[in-house]
Amino acid sequence: xxxxxxxxxxxxxxxxxxxxxxxxxxxxxxxxxxxxxxxxxxxxxxxxxxxxxxxxxxxxxxxxxxxxxxxxxxxxxxxxxxxxxxxxxxxxxxxxxxxxxxxxxxxxxxxxxxxxxxxxxxxxxxxxxxxxxxxxxxxxxxxxxxxxxxxxxxxxxxxxxxxxxxxxxxxxxxxxxxxxxxxxxxxxxxxxxxxxxxxxxxxxxxxxxxxxxxxxxxxxxxxxxxxxxxxxxxxxxxx
Numbered sequence: 001x002x003x004x005x006x007x008x009x010x011x012x013x014x015x016x017x018x019x020x021x022x023x024x025x026x027x028x029x030x031x032x033x034x035x036x037x038x039x040x041x042x043x044x045x046x047x048x049x050x051x052x053x054x055x056x057x058x059x060x061x062x063x064x065x066x067x068x069x070x071x072x073x074x075x076x077x078x079x080x081x082x083x084x085x086x087x088x089x090x091x092x093x094x095x096x097x098x099x100x101x102x103x104x105x106x107x108x109x110x111x112x113x114x115x116x117x118x119x120x121x122x123x124x125x126x127x128x129x130x131x132x133x134x135x136x137x138x139x140x141x142x143x144x145x146x147x148x149x150x151x152x153x154x155x156x157x158x159x160x161x162x163x164x165x166x167x168x169x170x171x172x173x174x175x176x177x178x179x180x181x182x183x184x185x186x187x188x189x190x191x192x193x194x195x196x197x198x199x200x201x202x203x204x205x206x207x208x209x210x211x212x213x214x215x216x217x218x219x220x221x222x223x224x225x226x227x228x229x230x231x232x233x234x235x236x237x238x239x
Contacts, residue, residue, distance in 0.1 A: 021191075024098035026060065026137050029130050032102060033063060036109050043109065045069045046120065054168035056134045057145045062165045064172070065127040067108055069120045082184040083176055084119075087128035087169070090151045091142045092135035094191030101129050101189055123184065126172065131165055151190075198222065199229035208232050 033050060040048040046069065053064035068081065086104065088097040108125060111117050119125075130136060134145035142149050146162050153166050160167040176183060200218070202211035211232055219227035 021095035067125040088189035093141040096191040097189035
């Protein structure tokens with residue numbers, strides 16, 4: 001493998017940085033969110049709001065997006081809308097998760113597919129595009145700034161000082177449930193060090209058959225999605 005430097009220094013003491021993926025930085029995310037907010041202004045029914053979910057240990061702001069269709073005047077909704085919760089980049093090195101998240105957000109705002117509008121009509125999308133902000137900024141692989149793999153911190157209530165964003169996501173979920181919203185899907189986007197393509201690691205809570213059916217349908221409509229690579233809980237034979 002060869003690397004070339006376009007403008008070498010006179011003394012030859014150049015620094016070469018090699019990345020496993022095309023980087024997706026915190027500043028790139030911030031710029032893209034500004035672009036989405038600007039684009040959403042002329043979208044009529046589309047409701048898009050950005051707020052600060054929490055601040056990280058090093059005082060960087062974690063954004064929370066809320067996206068749905070506005071209620072039409074005079075219309076009556078039966079019950080509260082269900083919620084789809086999306087998040088990405090618990091592991092900073094899994095850059096592919098941010099590119100998938102960017103594509104999802106672009107589609108929700110542009111509504112280029114005929115089915116996207118029906119999803120916005122039916123659901124409220126709550127999106128946390130970058131969870132482990134400090135890890136991304138400081139160049140960590142899996143850990144946050146205090147040296148924890150935050151993907152292993154969800155089984156119990158965490159310390160709000162050490163893991164403020166995980167704590168804030170837990171509070172968000174609790175508040176949505178308390179307000180009467182059913183969380184239909186909770187999708188956490190990751191990358192994989194060995195497997196290629198797209199697949200799902202489904203947890204054991206709820207109806208496993210429903211998760212399997214969702215994955216099977218995905219494999220039929222998306223050539224890049226592999227049902228064979230999916231896993232459905234720790235006791236599943238499909239590993």
